[in-house]
Amino acid sequence: MACAASFFIHEQKYEWEVFMKLKLTRLKRRVPHLTITCDLPIFKPFINLLANAIECHPKVFSITLNYSNPDYTAKSGGYRPVEIRLERKQDNRWHICYVTEFTYIPTPFGHESTYAIDFDFSRGIGYQLGMTSEPIAAYGPLFSLWQRNFCRYHSYDTYQCKISIEES
Numbered sequence: 001m002a003c004a005a006s007f008f009i010h011e012q013k014y015e016w017e018v019f020m021k022l023k024l025t026r027l028k029r030r031v032p033h034l035t036i037t038c039d040l041p042i043f044k045p046f047i048n049l050l051a052n053a054i055e056c057h058p059k060v061f062s063i064t065l066n067y068s069n070p071d072y073t074a075k076s077g078g079y080r081p082v083e084i085r086l087e088r089k090q091d092n093r094w095h096i097c098y099v100t101e102f103t104y105i106p107t108p109f110g111h112e113s114t115y116a117i118d119f120d121f122s123r124g125i126g127y128q129l130g131m132t133s134e135p136i137a138a139y140g141p142l143f144s145l146w147q148r149n150f151c152r153y154h155s156y157d158t159y160q161c162k163i164s165i166e167e168s
Helices: 044-056 136-155
Strands: 003-010 013-024 027-038 062-068 082-088 094-107 110-120 125-128 160-166
Touching: 027 044, 044 062, 044 082, 044 094, 044 136, 044 160, 094 136, 110 136, 125 136
Parallel strands: 027 094
Antiparallel strands: 003 013, 013 027, 062 082, 062 160, 082 094, 094 110, 110 125
């Protein structure tokens, strides 16, 4: 089965319906499979990545995806760890709560992990290390760039993913 996606703007939220293509007596039908919403535009490769995780756990309340690269260290750098949280709302639509990328910063006690970039859709704010928080709408271009880069790195098998679920 292959995935396809359709994009809608609904009440100032960006919404993707992910479809599964089914072969039924020589006819290909697209059946709505799930809906993912977000306050900023989202790209098909990123939606497909999230949809694959949701399909593995269709009956849960929330899914937290922790992507990490074992070679990333404070000393040598590398591909930064990323955490993505998705929650299913009462209307059965999935909402991206946040996407956070972490980095190490030097402190007097060594290196400490902190937020490098945080797209907090639940609170409607964005944050970038060294800057003040702003409304999430100001982070549209950065979120677009971030998604493209993340999906490219993911396609190179850069990350290991740990999935945490919360039952409803």
